[in-house]
Amino acid sequence: MIFLSVPSDYMPMAIMFVVSIGFVLTTIFVTHLIGPKRKSDVKLDTFECGIEPQGNSRIPFSIKYFLVAILFVLFDVEVIFMYPWAVNFLELGMYGFIEMILFISLFMLGFLYIVRKGALKWE
Amino acid sequence: MEVADLIFKVIFVLAVFGISLLVAMYSTYAERKVAAFFQDRLGPNRAGPFGILQPLADGVKMFMKEEIIPTNSDKALFILGPSIAMLTACMTGVVIPWGNSLIINGKEFVMQITDVNIGILYIFGVVSIGVYGIMIGGWASNNKFSLLGSLRASSQMISYELAMGMSIIAIVMMSGTLSVREIVLGQPGGHWNVLYQPLGFLLFFICALAETNRTPFDLPECETELVGGYHTEYSSMKLGFYLFAEYINMFISSAVIVCLYFGGYNFPFIESLGLSHNVVSLLGTGIFFIKIFFFIFVFMWIRWTIPRFRYDQLMRVGWKVLLPLAVLNIVITAIVLLWKNDLFSLNF
Numbered sequence: 001m002i003f004l005s006v007p008s009d010y011m012p013m014a015i016m017f018v019v020s021i022g023f024v025l026t027t028i029f030v031t032h033l034i035g036p037k038r039k040s041d042v043k044l045d046t047f048e049c050g051i052e053p054q055g056n057s058r059i060p061f062s063i064k065y066f067l068v069a070i071l072f073v074l075f076d077v078e079v080i081f082m083y084p085w086a087v088n089f090l091e092l093g094m095y096g097f098i099e100m101i102l103f104i105s106l107f108m109l110g111f112l113y114i115v116r117k118g119a120l121k122w123e
Numbered sequence: 124m125e126v127a128d129l130i131f132k133v134i135f136v137l138a139v140f141g142i143s144l145l146v147a148m149y150s151t152y153a154e155r156k157v158a159a160f161f162q163d164r165l166g167p168n169r170a171g172p173f174g175i176l177q178p179l180a181d182g183v184k185m186f187m188k189e190e191i192i193p194t195n196s197d198k199a200l201f202i203l204g205p206s207i208a209m210l211t212a213c214m215t216g217v218v219i220p221w222g223n224s225l226i227i228n229g230k231e232f233v234m235q236i237t238d239v240n241i242g243i244l245y246i247f248g249v250v251s252i253g254v255y256g257i258m259i260g261g262w263a264s265n266n267k268f269s270l271l272g273s274l275r276a277s278s279q280m281i282s283y284e285l286a287m288g289m290s291i292i293a294i295v296m297m298s299g300t301l302s303v304r305e306i307v308l309g310q311p312g313g314h315w316n317v318l319y320q321p322l323g324f325l326l327f328f329i330c331a332l333a334e335t336n337r338t339p340f341d342l343p344e345c346e347t348e349l350v351g352g353y354h355t356e357y358s359s360m361k362l363g364f365y366l367f368a369e370y371i372n373m374f375i376s377s378a379v380i381v382c383l384y385f386g387g388y389n390f391p392f393i394e395s396l397g398l399s400h401n402v403v404s405l406l407g408t409g410i411f412f413i414k415i416f417f418f419i420f421v422f423m424w425i426r427w428t429i430p431r432f433r434y435d436q437l438m439r440v441g442w443k444v445l446l447p448l449a450v451l452n453i454v455i456t457a458i459v460l461l462w463k464n465d466l467f468s469l470n471f
Contacts, residue, residue, distance in 0.1 A: 012132045012237040013217050019140050020213035024206045024364070031360040035189045044194045046266050047355055056195075057267040065278045068438070072281040075446075079288045082453075083244065086295040089457070090464060097457055104450060111446070120442045122435035 067119055078107050131232050139216050139236060146419075147370035148178040154423050161427040185363035193356050197263040204260025205357065205364035211253040212371035218242040219378050220304040222388050222408035225401055234408065235304055242303035243291060246379060247284070250334060254280045256368070261353035272352030275342050275434065280334055282441040287330035289449030293323045293456040294383050303379075307387030315386040322452045324384045326445055331376040333441065335369060338426040342434055377418035378411075385414050 046053040085092065085100055092099075114120065152167065152174070159166025167174035192198055222234035239245060254277050261273020294316055295301060298309040310316055317324045333340040344352030351357075354365045381387060388407030396403070432440070 009237050009239050012136060013214075013239075015133060015136045016140070016214060016217050016236060017210075019136055020210050023140070023213070024209050027360050027364075028202060028206065031186055031188075032190055035187060035359055037189065039191075041194070044191065046193055046195050046264075047350070048267070049350065053195075057265050057270050059267070059270075061270070061274055065274050068278045068282060072285060075285050076281075076288065079285065079292075082289075082292050083295065083301070086292045087299055087301060089296040089460065090299060094461065097461055100457070101454070104454065108447075108450060115443065120438060122438050 064122060071114060071119065075107075075111075078103075127230065128232075132236065135234070136236055139219075139221065140213060143213060143216050143371050143374060144367075146374045147367050148182065150370040150373060150419060151181065151366070152178045153419070154426075157420065157423040158427050161424075182363070185360050188359040190359040190361070191356070193264065193266070195265040196356065197265065200259050200263035201356075202361065204256050204258075204263055205354075205361040205368075206256075207259065208253060208256030208368040209364040209371075211249050211256060212368040212375070215246055215249050215372070215375045216378070218245050218303050219375070219382060220307050220387055222411065223400075223404040225404055233304075234404065238302055238304045240300070240302050243295070243301045243306075246303075246375075247288060250372075251284065253368070253372070257353050257365075260357070260365070264353075264356040266356050268349045268351070268355045269353050272344060272349045272355070275349075276336060276353055279336075279340060279342065279437060279441070282438060283330045283333035283340075283445070286326060286441060286445035286449050287334065289446065290323045290326035290330065290452065291383070292449075293320055293452050296453070296456055296460060303382050303387075307382050307389065310386040310389055312389060313386070313391035315384065315389075317384040320384065320452075320456070322448065323456075324380075326449050326452065327383065328380060329440075329445060331380060332422070332425065333437075335372045335376055335422070337369075337373065337422055339429045339432050340437060341426075341431060342437060373419060373422055374415065377415045377422070380418055381411060381414040387411055 046057070048054065081103070082100070085096060089096065155177070156166040156174075158164075167177040170176040170180045192201055217236045218239060220233075220235040220238070224231045224233045226232075257276045257280075258273050261269040261276070264270075294306065297316065297319065298306045300306060300309075306316075332338075336344065344354070349355070354362055357365060388404075388411040390407065390410045398406070
């Protein structure tokens with residue numbers, strides 16, 4: 001069974017978007033207006049457990065986070081390829097299955113490589 | 124689209140929006156009551172009978188608090204962060220089928236805001252944008268605790284999104300569609316997907332815990348190390364947005380879990396009751412909400428039972444356990460499906 005969406009199906013999403021953004025903007029604006037405003041330099045300073053803030057927080061951070069993000073992009077693109085296959089799984093049958101096994105094997109090979117390289121090791 | 128349809132859609136959008144907010148509000152109350160029960164305390168009991176007005180009091184308090192934007196922060200991004208988090212949390216409910224259909228004056232109204240053929244991908248897309256809300260907010264605060272919290276949050280969310288995406292593929296293979304409604308329709312009566320996909324459900328549930336930053340995956344707001352995590356510098360309703368977004372996400376993830384694995388608004392013996400179409404639909408919606416509340420309770424149950432992971436453990440579970448298991452689940456599902464449909468042959 002083929003089920004196609006028409007552009008008007010996306011119309012209610014736009015309505016929801018307008019409702020949500022209206023709520024968010026109104027709330028931010030109203031709280032800005034009705035809250036007390038007793039500011040002081042100390043109050044607006046960066047919070048570091050009450051002691052004087054040391055330096056800036058635009059500091060270098062662990063490369064691992066960046067590595068995880070890059071790996072996510074790589075693997076997520078591969079996962080996206082599997083969705084069309086999964087939707088048409090029964091029509092594609094055995095051929096599709098064998099092809100996907102090849103694809104998954106390559107995928108897992110890449111995965112094994114990054115694990116062996118220690119890219120996912122957190123110490 | 125006709126005018127009657129459009130009016131129904133607008134009303135329904137407002138209803139879903141209102142219900143999401145209401146459920147999120149009362150989830151905070153329920154969480155405190157559940158926590159109190161687990162720890163042998165009373166919980167909130169001063170505002171109204173049984174403390175039932177506590178969420179309202181909290182909401183008013185959030186509204187009336189002073190809005191603090193630190194001098195060192197990036198002001199535009201500081202406001203944008205929680206706004207994105209709240210916006211994406213509200214947007215995910217659009218493709219959830221809240222019930223079957225209602226027949227009013229001989230016209231059928233489907234109880235779903237919109238049924239698009241990419242429903243699941245839409246949910247994933249919107250949830251992914253939610254990561255930006257936390258990332259931007261944490262970075263814009265210009266606070267070391269916030270930065271570390273947001274880094275942890277984004278890193279954890281993208282890692283578990285991978286395993287989550289993989290665990291859904293098995294469901295998509297079984298139902299042959301990405302539309303959430305069609306998946307629900309594919310589980311009539313008591314033929315719920317969880318019976319055929321127990322491993323997939325387990326993987327999806329664990330990933331849902333991680334995606335909503337709930338214990339045991341709440342390292343982004345680990346108070347012993349990071350004070351408040353990514354929302355350390357936030358106050359007033361902007362803090363409220365982050366907290367609210369978390370509870371709305373919990374509600375929506377429970378709804379998605381119920382739709383994908385627990386038959387959505389379907390329940391056993393649905394035909395044998397002999398009730399009219401509208402009554403059955405409304406009953407289905409009621410059952411759907413009962414299932415959702417059950418999963419919200421499970422989320423809370425886990426929070427007050429299991430201690431938090433260490434960060435390296437969390438990453439190890441996500442990448443080295445859940446991901447290979449999800450792949451295994453896909454292969455097993457594929458083999459079983461081929462075997463059941465007699466497709467183990469190469470002659471076309």
